[in-house]
Amino acid sequence: MTTIPLVALVGNPNAGKSALFNALTGARQKVGNYPGVTVERHAGRLALEDGRPVELIDLPGAYSLDPSSPDEAVTRDVVIGKQEGERLPDALIVVVDAANLENHLRFALQLAELGLPMVVALNMIDLATRDGLEIDPEILSRELGVPVIPTVAVRKRGMAELKAAVGEAVAQGNLRKIEPGRGDGDEYDTILDTRRARDLARRAILSEAPGRQWTRRIDRILLHPVIGLVVLLALLFLIFQAVFAWATPMMDGIEAAQGWIAGGVDAGLPDGFAKSLLIDGVINGVGSVIVFLPQILILFFFILLLEGTGYMTRAAFLMDRMMSRFGLSGSSFIPLLSSFACAIPGIMATRTIADPKDRLTTILIAPLMTCSARLPVYTIIIGAFIANDTVGPGIGRQGLVLFGLYVAGVIGAMLAALVLRRTVAKGAAASFIMEMPKYQLPSLRDLLIGLWQRGYIFLRRAGTIIFATTIVLWVLLSFPQVPEGSTMTQSEYSAAGRVAKGLNVVMAPIGFNEEISLALIPAMAAREVAVSALATTYSIDESDEAQAEQSLSQRLQARWSLPTALAFLAWFVFAPQCLSTIAVTRRETNSWRWPGFMLLYLFALAYAAAGITYWTATAAGL
Amino acid sequence: MSRVILDDLPLNQAARIAAIDWAALAPGDAKRLRELGFDEGVTIEPLHRAPFGRDPVACKVGRMTVAVRRAHALVIQVDVSEPEVEAA
Numbered sequence: 001m002t003t004i005p006l007v008a009l010v011g012n013p014n015a016g017k018s019a020l021f022n023a024l025t026g027a028r029q030k031v032g033n034y035p036g037v038t039v040e041r042h043a044g045r046l047a048l049e050d051g052r053p054v055e056l057i058d059l060p061g062a063y064s065l066d067p068s069s070p071d072e073a074v075t076r077d078v079v080i081g082k083q084e085g086e087r088l089p090d091a092l093i094v095v096v097d098a099a100n101l102e103n104h105l106r107f108a109l110q111l112a113e114l115g116l117p118m119v120v121a122l123n124m125i126d127l128a129t130r131d132g133l134e135i136d137p138e139i140l141s142r143e144l145g146v147p148v149i150p151t152v153a154v155r156k157r158g159m160a161e162l163k164a165a166v167g168e169a170v171a172q173g174n175l176r177k178i179e180p181g182r183g184d185g186d187e188y189d190t191i192l193d194t195r196r197a198r199d200l201a202r203r204a205i206l207s208e209a210p211g212r213q214w215t216r217r218i219d220r221i222l223l224h225p226v227i228g229l230v231v232l233l234a235l236l237f238l239i240f241q242a243v244f245a246w247a248t249p250m251m252d253g254i255e256a257a258q259g260w261i262a263g264g265v266d267a268g269l270p271d272g273f274a275k276s277l278l279i280d281g282v283i284n285g286v287g288s289v290i291v292f293l294p295q296i297l298i299l300f301f302f303i304l305l306l307e308g309t310g311y312m313t314r315a316a317f318l319m320d321r322m323m324s325r326f327g328l329s330g331s332s333f334i335p336l337l338s339s340f341a342c343a344i345p346g347i348m349a350t351r352t353i354a355d356p357k358d359r360l361t362t363i364l365i366a367p368l369m370t371c372s373a374r375l376p377v378y379t380i381i382i383g384a385f386i387a388n389d390t391v392g393p394g395i396g397r398q399g400l401v402l403f404g405l406y407v408a409g410v411i412g413a414m415l416a417a418l419v420l421r422r423t424v425a426k427g428a429a430a431s432f433i434m435e436m437p438k439y440q441l442p443s444l445r446d447l448l449i450g451l452w453q454r455g456y457i458f459l460r461r462a463g464t465i466i467f468a469t470t471i472v473l474w475v476l477l478s479f480p481q482v483p484e485g486s487t488m489t490q491s492e493y494s495a496a497g498r499v500a501k502g503l504n505v506v507m508a509p510i511g512f513n514e515e516i517s518l519a520l521i522p523a524m525a526a527r528e529v530a531v532s533a534l535a536t537t538y539s540i541d542e543s544d545e546a547q548a549e550q551s552l553s554q555r556l557q558a559r560w561s562l563p564t565a566l567a568f569l570a571w572f573v574f575a576p577q578c579l580s581t582i583a584v585t586r587r588e589t590n591s592w593r594w595p596g597f598m599l600l601y602l603f604a605l606a607y608a609a610a611g612i613t614y615w616t617a618t619a620a621g622l
Numbered sequence: 623m624s625r626v627i628l629d630d631l632p633l634n635q636a637a638r639i640a641a642i643d644w645a646a647l648a649p650g651d652a653k654r655l656r657e658l659g660f661d662e663g664v665t666i667e668p669l670h671r672a673p674f675g676r677d678p679v680a681c682k683v684g685r686m687t688v689a690v691r692r693a694h695a696l697v698i699q700v701d702v703s704e705p706e707v708e709a710a
Contacts, residue, residue, distance in 0.1 A: 063657040068650060102684050103659050190656040198659075198684075215687070216669060223680065225673035317689045321674035330678070330689070355650070432678055433654045433694065436687040 004055050005170040006087055007046070008078055010111060011095030012104045013061030014310075014437040016123045018042075020095055020153035021058040022446050024162075031453060035085045039074040040348070048167040049160065056093075057086070064190060065110045070351050079114060091117040091169040093162070098128035098135055098150070099438065101204065105197035106190070108144065117169035118146045121162055125150040127438060132209035139204045154443040215310075215438045222314050232318055239302045240406060241399050243295050243375070250294035258287035273478075280539045281474035286467055286532070290459070295379070296372040297455055300341050304450045308442025312337070313434055320432045326414045327421030329353075329430035332362040336413070339369035340406070341454070343581045346371075347588055357427035361420045363585055364598055367576050368413035370406045376528040377572050378405055384553035385565040408573050412605065424597070469522045470532050477518075477540050489541045491515065510607060511567040511614030513560070520577070527577045563617035570613040574606035624702050628666065628681070629695035636667040636682075637700035646697040655694065659684045666700060 011017045021029075025044025032041045042058040059078055060071035067073040074083060081088030094111050096104035108120055122137055141148040147165040151158035222228050262283045269275040306312045312334055320330030331353045339346030346366045353359040370378075382398050391397050421427075476496035482488055491497050492514065500518035507517045515537050523530035531552070538555045556565070576582065576599050585595040631637055639662050644652045660666075660683060669687065670680040677692045 063654075066653075068653060100685050103686055106657075190653065191661055194656065194659060194661060216682075219670055219680070219687075223670040223672070225671070229673055313689070317670075317672055317678060317680060320678050320689070320691075321672055324677075428648070431648060431651050431693075432689065432691050433651060433658065434689045435658060436680055436689055 004053050005090040006055050006057065007091045007093060007166060007170065008089040009056065009058045009093050009095060010075060010079060010107075011061060011123075012063055012097070012100075012107055014435060015061070015095040015097045015100075015104055016153045017061060017095045018058060019443065019446050020093075020121060020123060020151065021056065022449050023153045023156045023159055025056055027449050027452060029449070029453070034074055034083065039071055039351075041086075046163070046166075048163050048170075050167065052167065052170075054166065054170060057089070062107065064107055064193070066190070079111065079116065089116060091119065091166060093119050093121055093166060095121045095123050098122045098125045099131050099133060101135070101201035102198045103194075105140075105200050106193045109193060109197055109200070112144050112146060117172050119162065119165040119169050120144060120146055120148040121153075121158070122148050122150045123153055124440075126152045126155070126157075127440070131213075133205055134207040135204055136206050137204075140200070143200050143203070154440070154446065218439050219314070219436075222311070223317060228314075228318055232315055235306075237403065239299065240403050241396075242302070243298050243402075245396075245399070247294035247298055251291050254287070254291045254293070258283060258291070262287075276478065276540070277471070277474055280536055281471050282467070284532070284535050284539055286470060291376075293455060293459065295375050296341070297451055299372050299375075300451055300454045301447065303338060303341050304447050305442065306337075308440075308447060310437040310439045313436045316432075316434060317436065324429065324432075326417040327425075327429065328358060328361060328417055329355075329432040331430070331432060331434065332358065335362055336366060336369050339366040339371060342371050342373065343367045343369065343578065344584050347581065347584050350588070353430075355427070355430050357421070357425045358430035360589065360594065361417050361425045363588060364420055364425070364594065364601075365413040365416050367578070367581050367598065367602060368409045368416060368574065370409045370573070371527075371578075373527040373578065374405075374572050376531045378402055378569060380531050380534075380553055380556070381565050381569055384556045385560075385562055405569060405573055408570075408609075412574060412609075416601070416605075469526075469529050470536060473522050473533055474536055474540070477537060491518065491537045491541050496521070510571075510611040511561075511564045511618070512571075512610070513564065515559070516564075516568060520575075523577045524579060526580070527572060527575075530572075530577075562622045563614050566617050566622070567610040567614035571606045571610040574602055574609050576602035576606075625699055626702060627696060628668070628698040628700050629679075629692055631666075631668055631700055631702070633668050633671065635702065636665055637702045639664050639666050639698060640701045641699045643697040647694065651694065655690070658688045659686060660688075660698070666698075668695075 009017055009021055021042065021044065024046050029042055029044040032043070033039065034041050039060060044056050044058075046054045046056045048054060057078070059075040062072040062075040064072075065076050065079070067076050077083035078086050078089065079092065092111060094108045096108055112118060120140065122135065122140070125135070128135060137148040137150055147169070149158055149162045149165055151162055222231060262279050265275065265278050265283065269278070306315070315337065316330035316333040319333045323329055323332055332350070335346045335349040335353070337346075338349050343366045346369065347363050350359045350362045350366070353362060382401050386398050386401050389397050391400060473496065477491055477494045479495060480493065482490045482493035486493065492501075496518055497514065499521065500514045503521070504512065504514050504517040507520075515534060518537060519530045519533035522533045534556070535552045538552065538559075560568075582595045582599060585598055586592060589595070625640055626637075628637075628639075639660065641662060642655070642660060647655070664684055665682075667682040668679050669682055672678050675692075678689045679692060679695055680687055680689045681695075
């Protein structure tokens, strides 16, 4: 057989596994899914020193071969050759944190018993040295019976030696067969394995001097009951201000480029359907979504940074008690915080929550966290209707309104959790046990690889779903064509307009006009489509050239009242307008019952919130 | 030597885990604690307590820092050697 050898990276959470994966494979990675479960499969190609290629997969972090989560189950199943969609690896790279040998060696010992060719990466050896530990890799290697290579993944140290050892391990082939049964439902005696690991670590650690304890000193500040909370709130506030302020120059650049391309097409093509489709459908539709890439990247940058430095678990620690009031735990904080970027990774991150009811509640409220796809909608409405001035030193009114929308989502989510925990997800109170890794400076390369993957996923969405829905919408809006001399606009007369008219019977009481009802239909695919849909609708109605150059926000200002705009914002705080979220909920809960429930309760909330906002604003004379 | 409950151990005072009432813990919690190195004879030191009700509490266990709820700290007994108590 000439298949490329498969090597799996395995290790405890916080062992620096992903950094090692990045260091070995570079940016050329493929992110997929294991069949039937929403566990991400990260694969990459690694070239050995002699040029032989090896396929490397990064398995989810696990504490042992006795899984407590779907993630850990995939790791277990892959290394025993029982995972659907994956062959038994030819060799394992087991990553252990050199500064945490006692704990990480337990899993390494369990893996060594499997009998697969194996190499241990004694990772973050620099931090262990800084902590005053002197470790002898030779002793570890002798006791485990496998090569042990000291590495510093974030600095790419030890990579050549690691590759050489992997090359030998792969060449050696699977000598021992996996004993059937072991690792598959067999009882693991964690305490016994841990004691063995501790004993081994004691022998491998030659000397131990008191280290500098950076993490402990930083935690004195960041976990301080008062200062810690102030820092957390300040950080969250900074992130949201940055998302708004830093992105503006880049967004202006993208908009200018979009205008320049549209102008070129306008001048170069004869009038007709092709030109209208290209300008109104493709360029304006897709462009109005791509323009939000800078904001999404800035938000993801902060989330990756918080994860990479180790601060994320501190935030969970600080928030645990607060979350427990709503029947959740600090463990829900990370999935919910990730949901600010996108509910899909957020919902997938709930797999680390052990308690099923706790997890279900977190999944159901995750869409209430303001995801990045809402930003386009919020930005355009805030930009058009909220004055761009300051309400205090350094506090912009627009940023404040945006912050308020995020807060509204959070409050809604907490109240929903409270109700859900007493009704559909009733059960014992959630628990909280979490390892708090040492602080470290993540490498720029790892951050950029993470950002690139997120940005790529967003652009692929913009290029496929959003592109397709924009075209379909353009067709539905352009046909049938309004007859000469009719008093109706093209969008009113079109097929889409007629559907919207029907829907508007329900939506009119909460202040929505027909264009909004129309935009809500394609926005089921993804929220940000609402913006491109509005852009397409209004640009199709423009006949005269001068008006066609108006920006979307100018058009909105001319056509919407302030109460309508505010109701529209309130709608998007709650509305479950994202098919991907519904799909991922279906997969994660393994039934249609919960995604169905999610759709119903969120639409009901959205309708009520938009209605109350509209009626209140109208009554207040806005 | 004096034996106290982990929850009563002052911050920044190291002690040795004497007994853990595993039966009082939910099975999932017991498993996670074992996996994170909680065991009799292991050194433990409470480092930080969160705001709002001093819960949860972050402890140094072996070389790792692990956050647990007070409910967990209540079922863990630790031995403190006397000189350390005086020093604290």
